[in-house]
Amino acid sequence: MGFLNVLHIKLRQQTVVKLQACIRLLKKLEDICLSSPLQPAQSNLYEGKVILAPMVKLGRLPMRLLALKYGADLVYTDEIFSQQLKHCTRTKDDRLGLVNFTCGDFHLFQTCAAERKKVILQMGTNDPDEALEAAKLVQNDVLGIDVNFGCPTPNAELSQTGAFLLNRPDLVVQILRKLVNNLSVPVTCKIRVLPDIKETLELVRRIESTGVSALGVHGRLRVERRNVAVRVNEIKAITEAVSIPVIANGGSLEYINTFDDIIHFREKTNSLSVMVAQSAIKNTSVFRKNGVLPIHKVIQDYVTLAMQYEYSLICLTHELQEIIARNFKPKYIPPTYENLHRCETYAELRCCRYSKLLQLDEITPKPILEEQKPVDENYIAMNLPFKRGNYTIKSNSPKSILMTWAMQNKQPNPKFEIIRHNMIGRYTCKIHFDGKIYHAVTSQRDKRLAEHASCVVCLRHLGLPDGKKSQEDSSYPHESLGNYRRAEM
Template identity: 40%
Template sequence: MVDEGVSAESKDNMTSRLTYVGKLILAPMVRVGTLPMRLLALDYGADIVYCEELIDHKLLRSTRVENEVLGTVDFVLDDGTIVFRTCEKEKDTVVLQMGTSDPQRALEVAKLVENDVAGIDVNMGCPKDYSCKGGMGAALLTQPEKVKQILTTLVQGCCKPVTCKMRLLPKMEDTIDLVKIMESTGVSAIGVHGRKKEERPRHDVNCDAIKLISKSVSVPVIANGGSSQIIKTFEDIEEFRNLSGASSVMVAREAQWNPSIFRREGKLPINNVIKDYLKYAVDYDNQFSNSKYCLQQLMVGRSLEPEAKALLKAKTLRELCEVWSMEVYFDSVIAARQKAEDLRKQRVEAVKKRKLDDGSTLYTIEIRYNKKNFSPMTTPKLILGEWCRDNLLDPPVYSMEEHTVHRLYQATVNVDKDYFSSSCWEKSKRAAEHNAAIVCLRIKSVYDGLLEHEHSKKNAREEKRMTEKTNKQTTKTRWEHTECKPGGPFR
């Protein structure tokens, strides 16, 4: 059944966001398809990126957490293990691939993540024992009724496009029968790895089989399995698509070794790619062991190079950065992250939240804009306006409350359906609006223009020094105008 909270019209609008015709796709790869590699593939030209296969049981044990400091959405286990991490940059292009053998568990996973991903995929092609023994992956290829149940349940109950990825069956007629069953469920596309369950990369990919499947169904077919044998350059991706007659192409191993395979201008030198990867690994606090593994894949065939030997010895993410002379970048990001975390803790302690009648939230912090403590190049209002524009949000809308007796002002700003205000009153409307903008920026974990802490302390020290100097001058002047001076009554 379709979720009652999602109308048919709304469902059509949401599922139309991601299509699978004429696309370059990063394939789901165990340990490789984590956030840094997905973002890197998008930067280099991929249209859609699949995460690594995630098992339904594990996802259902996780809790969705909005990580304000990193700007990510994390699905986290009780012990702190991050099962899946994503961010706004890939929201309209990332597909979550799940390993499942049960329709209802599959739907629970889809409902858990559907607001944070662009599509849902069911793995029906993994030949590994850990997947097949659980009735998942390629084990589903011989269970057409279960395939139909899982896909039908997902298509009818999820508001995002549903796809599946399969391998070839021993007999071509059985393969065609199965893909027709898949098509009948309403899936948006079918990914086909052109090899049988027992075949490995050393075996030739069967382009003719993929072509026959493409002609047998009306939904887009995504060709997979062409790395090395056919795909070695960007131009080869199109050749593989033509040979297989598919709508789109999914690249695995060639992208694992160098994700700039998606660049129309040609692949980049591997050290450039590694530096780009490390930036994302640092920016999104990627797990050290996973980052090291991905770098080892990028260094395949280069084991004698000095960087490869240093890579093996690295024991922290910073040491990985040192290998490619990026430790300064690492240190600057960590320092900025610590500052953001400190601000977040201060905000959490001080923020007051109130639900309004329309379902929105009013956030209030006791905070005041002091011009000398903020960057002279910009203002909180300008920063907030630019942030809204960059995130495709409506411009901030300010409203003003006036204290008629004392002629003081307090502003509230409406951003993304919520309201933000400072509890401080100001003498000018402009300062009141800056107060509200600062509250919004800090709630959103966006830099508001406040100068570095040490600079602020310097201003405070300078202000104190000038105050003491003024007090001394005042005292001296008063002394000179009294009779308490040499020769006076108190000599």
């Protein structure tokens, strides 16, 4: 009986192994036979292109427009998670020519006519249905949708997105097939290479079978960063294994400083296109065929575009800091973000202590447009940078002045509505008082300062002193921005 039991167990084990092999074969057949995209893959859109790669917190509107101005063929957004995108509201800003996808009180994605046929939205997701819901919301405003399977950051690990999905190829295939079969725009994805080249080639063949139009390949492992040499041979092997365009990425550190270097990297990897990230941050004019421009000229063009579309100054100063860090020696770089982040208006940015270094003082400020005049008489807003040092907060603060005036004139107490801008961790405040709404739209670092700033708006509108030091009477006409409802990102 013992011998028969052992034989029975071995037979069962062999049967299980054969069944597992059959299941793997069926999955491969499913990938090949059941893929039926709604639209044929538009691979020619991604052939022979130089592309601005997706970059965390940097691939936003001004950077994308600047890359296009200098010669990039296509531009990718920074990664936007489907979980957030599906809750966005689409609105149009006719005055600035923008389409905004707003989530809560900040713009998750902004685009305009200048990039409409050249921008690809990169999405982070791990749910096919959620990805489709989010992609359908934006597909009419972008050239294509890209799914991020290449991000190696801790946030990607926490949410199990990006490169942490590469060890779940079945889910990768499900997400891509769901999008390809149900969207009217091209679908692509971006990956990193796996430790085993055979596993990498098997993965990219399965990805190709879903009907995607192109494949972006960052030539590094998930655990590797840009200080590690890019794996050119792995990218080249992938280009030989698939028939769709391969977009090579990861060559900035070693290969790319000029446009000619981009072409050289494309030839070295045998890819059809190249996407550039780090070299584009250092100097976005890397896309110019006639050579790169001086960095101060690039920064001037960058800030000018940001001013044109009234881009969030908080985000702009962060992006400028990244550019500065890659171009100037440490002794010229502010030790923290505070020096640039103290600038709360574009006028202050042009006059800050680093304006000469960046030559920002040469930028012509954007004039106030006629459309910015008040439309709703009951909504009074000012772009007011509130400086705490200009007021005596403890004894004669704007809030105490307003509350005292309301009590003396038998008016109901003002009601304060605090607005938190989650993306930047700052606050603004709206005051509901005497049938009107008073709003200081410049964000403050805490709730109390936001309340004081809006009190100043209210006091100035009422023609009352606002408690500013060395100011006998602050009852001067304010420069209202009218229905200025653009929340700072």
